[in-house]
Amino acid sequence: MPDLLLELFSEEIPARMQAQAAEALKKLVTDALVERGLIYEGAKAFVTPRRLALSVHGLPGRQADQKEEKKGPRVGAPEGALQGFLKSAGLASIDQATIQSDPKKGDFYVAVIEKKGLPTPDVIAEIVPDIIRRFPWPKSMRWGSGTLRWVRPLHSIVATFGAEGDEPEVVRFEVDGIEASNVTRGHRFMAPTPFTVKRLDDWMAKLEAAKVVADRERRKQIILNDAKDLALAAGLELVEDEGLLEEVCGLVEWPVVLMGAFEERFLDIPDEVIRATIRANQKCFVLRNPETGRLANRFLLISNLVASDGGRAIVAGNERVIRARLSDAKFFWDTDRAHKLDSRLEKFKSITFHEKLGSQAERIARIERLAVQLVESGVVKANISDVSSAARLAKADLLTEVVGEFPELQGLMGRYYAEGEKLPPEVAAACEDHYKPQGPNDRVPTAPVSVAVALADKIDTLVGFWAIDEKPTGSKDPYALRRAALGVIRIVLENGLRVDLREVCLVSFEQHYHRHGGSMDMRVYFESASNQKNKTFETLADLLSFFADRLKVYLRDRGARHDLVDAVFALEGQDDLLLVVRRVEALGRFLDTEDGKTLLAGYRRAVNILRIEEKKDGRAFTGPTNAALLKEPAEEHLAAAIEDVKARVKKAVAAEDFAAAMTALSDLRAPVDAFFDAVTVNDKEAALRENRLKLLDEIRAATRGIADFDLIQG
Structure with a gap:
């Protein structure tokens, strides 16, 4: 059966857009073909910079061919x-x-309308121009006097159709003055001469010969x-990225x-800074010395x-730029x-965290107080002095030059600076680890000081944004609050911590409340029945x-x-995440048994009978x-068993x-x-x-000591 080859040749496509563009082209074209009754066996998209x-x-x-019956008016x-x-x-x-x-x-x-099917090239010539004109580039441009918007200037279009062994035909169409043909180009410098192609295997082979993979x-x-x-030839290891x-x-x-090199004096800089500098500025890979475990100066x-000179000029140019960048990093x-x-x-004090949540200094003070409270309440067993110091200093590296240049190194640089000041190792570790976990695959802090600060940081963030009604909506979560909540859950569960979330959140709410001049004991406020319909109570x-x-x-x-x-969770007071999980696990094991x-x-x-009768009588039957x-x-035996x-x-x-x-x-x-075998309920x-x-309600009450069985499926 015939194959279609389509190539859109342009100036350089940004690397970040390429993979998505290839998938979009495949989906748009194949969907359009299927919509018109042209079922295909397979499709593959390709993308290079050009x-x-x-x-x-x-x-x-x-x-x-298609037949359609069209119903008309009455005789x-x-x-x-x-x-x-x-x-x-x-x-x-x-x-x-x-x-x-x-x-x-x-x-x-009734009219029977016969519609002759079009040749596939005619269908392709109909659908492809429209796809090109409305292609979903994240950013596009218009150039010259044309109307086409494309990611970069589009130079040529290849469109061929034909079966293997036959000479494929060129699918004839044009887009903004660019006519489809069977002519393309290879590498910009090493093979710029145009050449003709037939189908996929011919296209790939000729591109390979023209220095394009x-x-x-x-x-x-x-x-x-x-x-x-x-x-390996240099006795080093690639740091994969x-x-x-x-x-x-x-x-x-x-x-x-x-391969290039830089001066060994730059190895005094932390490996992560060297790697970030070389990666961000020159898109180069770094190498590790397997003997020392640290980066090599390569x-x-x-x-x-x-290159005709074996790449010496290219390497020298990159070395000059990297030398300058590393000099800045060392400074x-x-x-x-x-x-x-x-x-x-x-x-x-002069840096705003959020206009409704105050300055960064205020936030740091809240985190410190909450972290200390976690230790004082016994949630985390750690040295209070270390926890206080770590919470106060954990964000300090945000104002350093290195983190200003490479924000992705925040936390890590705090650890380096803390170690350089000879601060306790627990404090230095917390400076890095209090951000963790930052994703489902990130490690969870386990050191007690790090755990206390990490929990305080995330809970303060969640409570603060809930207090100002800036919650995630649908797919939007600009403050990464879902990630923060998952971080709290992972820290608690993977460290086996006993945390009363309601109590901890009350402490945090109280801090935010006092910031606005409030003096009420928030715990009393939240627990007061008269305030349970208040917006603040509902927020918690x-x-x-x-x-x-x-x-x-x-x-x-x-x-x-x-x-x-x-x-x-349907039961009241289920605020201890560790106990919730243990209860869920035990319940799951129990429900897997025959009992x-x-x-x-x-x-x-029992519940179905009870509901029917309660609805019939218009009242509840409670024990x-x-x-x-x-x-x-x-029934005597059941009643006794229930009480027991x-x-x-x-x-x-x-x-x-x-x-x-x-x-x-x-x-x-x-x-x-x-009971059900021997007793007539009604x-x-x-x-x-x-x-x-x-008595049926008593069965329900007995199970409520474990969970709300009404919500169990299967």
Whole structure:
């Protein structure tokens, strides 16, 4: 079957846009083909700095013919209606229509319209120009006197269609004066002469001969393999960088890896600063000395051509730039170390964190107080002096020269500066780790001082933005509050911390409240029944609900059932994340057993009966039951079992022994089954009926010691 080859040749496409553009071209073209009835076997997109291309193979030679029935007016309809029908159906006279009968509506005219399928090249010539004109570039430009907007000036279009073994035809169309052809160009400098291409294999082979590697993944592998080989030959190791590899792959069509060097005196700078400098300014890879574990004074650059001098001039040019950049970095590093971290704190008073949340200095003070409170309340066992010092200094590196130049090094540089000042190792570590975890794959701080500051930092952020009603909405989360909440959850769970979130958030809310001149004890305020409908009270509840939602996401990603999280969180006072997780895990294990499944079925039967009868009577049936009205042995046994189980569950939950609580709950299985086998709930005697319905409610009450079984699915 025939194949389509499409290439859009232009000036350099920004590297960051290339992968997305290739996928967009593939989707737009293939969707348009399928929409027009042209089903294909496969498609692959290609992108280099100067070309965006697509191959679609296994296309039919033309569209299938189509028949369409168009319903017209009734027989005997007015002349105007008939003429309108003939015109819309493309018929010369009503005799060309057929008559169909409908038992209800009578006879009516039907036109059978036959539509001949177009040759596939004609369809391609129809759809591609429109796709080019409305292509979704993040940024585009218009040049010259034309109207086309493209990411960079578009020079030529290749569009061929044909089966293997045949001479493909050029699909004829034009876009803004650029006519499609079978002519393209190779490398800008090493093979600028135009040449003709036929189909995909011919296009790729001729481009390779013209010093262009069209396949993006192959270019990446060439760069990575050559870089590793060159490093190995020098006795060094490549510091791999997937993000940089993606970027440099989009900068070259014919990758050539070259090695350069810089003076050893620059190795006094931290490795991360050297790497950031070389990466950001020259898009070069750094190398590690395997003997020392530190960076070597070598780097690898990716050239886009084979130079006649072996690349010496290219390397020398890069070395000059890197030498200058590293000189700046060394100046910043030396300047920063001349001033202690605490000398920078005064400047934070004039820096606004958020117009509604005050200055950075105010925020740092809140974080310090909250971190100390976490230690004083026993959540974290750490030295209070170290925690106070770490919380106060953790943000100080934001005002250093190195972090000003490379913001991604914040925290890390704080650790280096703290170590240089001979501050306690726990304080230095907290300066770096209090930002963590910054994503699902980032490590979680485990040192107690780091944990206290990291929790305080994230909770202050969440409470502050909730207090001013700047919460995430849909896909928008400009302040990364979802990440902050997930960070709190991971720190708590992975360190096994016992944290009463409600209590900690109350402390933080109180700090924000006092900043605005308030003097009320926020704990008393929040716990007052008269304020429970107040917006501020609802804010706390909403924040705790947000934590619950994030916990569901966290547990679901680890295979837990979200309905069990809902069932546990539905109970009051579930603010201890570690206990919530332990309860969910125990509940999940219980429900996987035969006892758990049977009890859940019995529970649902009881609750369904109870709901039906409550709806019928228009009132709720709540326990306790009247022992004098327990007539049947099965209901007496069930009532006794419920009282016993409730007491054991309460005791086990108080001892945080959730396995024992589940064992106690499993003892309800047999009495519940026996009750439904032997007892008629809806007895004719009203008093007995009411008492038995209350007994069903007692089953619900017994399970509520563990979770809200109403929310359990499956």
